[in-house]
Amino acid sequence: MEEPTLHALGIAILTASDTRSPLTDTSGDLAASLLREAGHQIIERSILPDDLLALRAQMEHWIADPRIDVVVSTGGTGLTGRDVCPEAMAPLVSKPIPGFGELFRYLSYQEIGTSSLQSRAQAAVCSGTLFFLLPGSTGAVRTAIVQLIIPQLDNRHRPCNLNQLLPRIRGES
Numbered sequence: 001m002e003e004p005t006l007h008a009l010g011i012a013i014l015t016a017s018d019t020r021s022p023l024t025d026t027s028g029d030l031a032a033s034l035l036r037e038a039g040h041q042i043i044e045r046s047i048l049p050d051d052l053l054a055l056r057a058q059m060e061h062w063i064a065d066p067r068i069d070v071v072v073s074t075g076g077t078g079l080t081g082r083d084v085c086p087e088a089m090a091p092l093v094s095k096p097i098p099g100f101g102e103l104f105r106y107l108s109y110q111e112i113g114t115s116s117l118q119s120r121a122q123a124a125v126c127s128g129t130l131f132f133l134l135p136g137s138t139g140a141v142r143t144a145i146v147q148l149i150i151p152q153l154d155n156r157h158r159p160c161n162l163n164q165l166l167p168r169i170r171g172e173s
Contacts, residue, residue, distance in 0.1 A: 006039040007155040007163055009069040012062045015047040016055055016076030016085050017136060022047065027074040027141045031134070034142070035072065038150045043067050050076055055088035063092065063129045069166060070153065071129060072145070075136030077120045085133045086120050092131075095169075097123040100132065100148060107143050128170035130162060 013035075015028040025047055032042045044062070048054050055076070062068045076085030100123035108116035121144065123132045134144045155163040167173045 004156055009040050009153055009163060009166075010043045010067045011035050011040050011070045011072060012043055012065075012068045013045045014055070014058060014062075014071060014073040015045075015136075016050050016073060017047060018049045018082065020047055020075070027134075027136050027138050030138050030141050031072050031074055031145060034145045034150065035153075038153070040070075040153060050082040050084055052084040052088050055085060056092070059089060059092055059126070059131070063127045068129060071126075071131045072149065073131070073133045074141055075134075077122070077133050077135050079118055079120070083120070086122060089122075089124065089126065089131055089133060092126040093124040094127055095125040097125065103148055104134075104140075104144050107147055108140065111139065111143065125169055128166075130166070 013028050013032050015025050028045060028047065032045060036042055046058055048058055059071065062071050073085055076083050101121050104121045105116045105119055108119060119135050119140070121134055121140070123130070132144065132149055134141050151157045152162040154161060
């Protein structure tokens with residue numbers, strides 16, 4: 001029996017940072033590279049300052065874009081006053097995916113110890129679009145994307161995956 005082919009998803013990458021630019025966005029570059037290498041299509045990328053309303057507006061724009069199945073955000077998940085990605089996403093959440101944050105912090109704990117408790121990394125479904133909010137470090141981005149996101153965005157991953165669930169999440173089947 002022939003193995004099925006990857007059903008590529010459309011992905012948007014959002015970097016929340018007051019200091020990053022297209023030349024210095026190493027975490028956004030890494031996220032885009034890893035997801036592209038996994039066979040997915042990067043539809044759009046954006047770098048925005050740590051501003052709740054600007055971040056939420058970008059998220060809403062991508063939710064409304066039928067080409068975008070997944071949004072991966074880097075930065076803005078810490079504990080400082082400027083870290084507002086979870087707050088920007090909160091009113092847009094249809095269903096939280098708490099297992100993502102739990103697993104991410106577990107994996108992160110193995111790499112950086114108790115500092116992992118400072119992360120507010122999370123995932124959710126927002127009106128049929130999958131959102132993953134990641135810390136801004138390249139180590140955290142690599143851990144989350146390689147160990148959690150890529151397997152779950154691969155329709156061949158067993159016993160189940162988010163790629164296969166997307167039509168049902170959206171009420172298409």
